[in-house]
Amino acid sequence: MARISIYGAGAIGCYLGGRLAAGGAEVGFIGRPGVGDELRQHGLRLTHYDGRDWRVPPETIAFSTEPAAAAAADLILVTVKSGSTAQAAAELAALAAPNAIVISFQNGIGNADVLRAALPGRSVLAGMVPFNVIRRGAGAFHQASEGEPEVEDAAALAPFLSDFTRAGFVLRQHPDMLPVQWAKLLLNLNNAVNALSGLPLQQELAQRAYRRCLALAQTEALALLKQAEIRPARLTPLPASWIPALLRLPDALFARLARKMLAIDPSARSSMADDLAAGRRTEVDWINGEVVRLAERLGQRAPVNALLISLIKAAEAGEANWSGEALFAELQTGAGRG
Ligand SMILES: NC(=O)c1ccc[n+]([C@@H]2O[C@H](COP(=O)([O-])OP(=O)(O)OC[C@H]3O[C@@H](n4cnc5c(N)ncnc54)[C@H](OP(=O)(O)O)[C@@H]3O)[C@@H](O)[C@H]2O)c1
Incomplete structure (x- = not known):
């Protein structure tokens, strides 16, 4: 055996x-x-x-x-x-x-x-x-x-x-895991948003402002992947490139269209949230960090994901409880600076 x-x-x-x-x-x-x-x-x-x-x-x-x-x-x-x-x-x-x-x-x-x-x-x-x-x-x-x-x-x-x-x-x-890994990574960009929200995944994803944060991070990554000619595999009912538009929908419409995405155990949080709560080092450098490294390889920048990394590092050293609106405003400003 x-x-x-x-x-x-x-x-x-x-x-x-x-x-x-x-x-x-x-x-x-x-x-x-x-x-x-x-x-x-x-x-x-x-x-x-x-x-x-x-x-x-x-x-x-x-x-x-x-x-x-x-x-x-x-x-x-x-x-x-x-x-x-x-x-x-x-x-x-x-x-x-x-x-x-x-x-x-x-x-x-x-x-x-x-x-x-x-x-x-x-x-x-x-x-x-x-x-x-x-x-x-x-x-x-x-x-x-x-x-x-x-x-x-x-x-x-x-x-x-x-x-x-x-x-x-x-x-x-x-035969090729890279598109599969990137498709998962796009979904994992929510880990940082969820950890910064201090909420269970279901409550975080039910709020449009947090979803718009995730949409910003995904849109940035998708543009870089397109330039790098990496086509993320389809892990969800919708192709990866459509998900930011879905995330940006108002709450009631999102709840109707994305029932599967919200069908999560009500107590579940991202593992990054669990790591923060336990005072452990998070995987942010291997998730959002991959987007920043891809941007560098392409001679570009990834300001939204870079900012999420800094916010998680700050949270590793202290408290993290961002409201959806405050986080979205911060990321938008960061994106503007990029
Ligand atoms: N949890 C999820 O739902 C989930 C879902 C999909 C994918 N993933 C991915 O799966 C991977 C594992 O995540 P996880 O949540 O299972 O992590 P985890 O609960 O922290 O489990 C890893 C365990 O391995 C131990 N460990 C680390 N280095 C070791 C070594 N050299 N020898 C023996 N034990 C060692 C860790 O101890 P220390 O804590 O002392 O280092 C920890 O107990 C991550 O990449 C994560 O992103 C997780």
């Missing part, structure tokens, strides 16, 4: 790994001691917003805080935050089996490249998780929105496809 290591047992790692284990795969988790204690005490309970439910009993969970636990893995799913990728890559370089397949199931654009550079000769694939996972405590992780994991197409994945199928996942494979 294939051995699968989850490198970075947090929200995404515990959810993906837990479902794979519940489906019968041999899974080992590598993560922090607190998560280990939680899983050893409670096991895992994975729930899906459609009502499905999986359990992994505590006595069957293999958890380690030591990177060396990944040495025997045939497949390694990297699920650390982007700021931890370089360290995870260095740790894996020292011990991953030469024929191990590594998948980055992280947000952003460049994590798989960081892993690839540190792991020459290994098969490193870009992946993407489109749904939100809420960590509820006591080993409970809840998939709060729709979607299936997506991954770069590779023949080397064939031996593991049945593990994903038995876990109830429909693993979507793509």
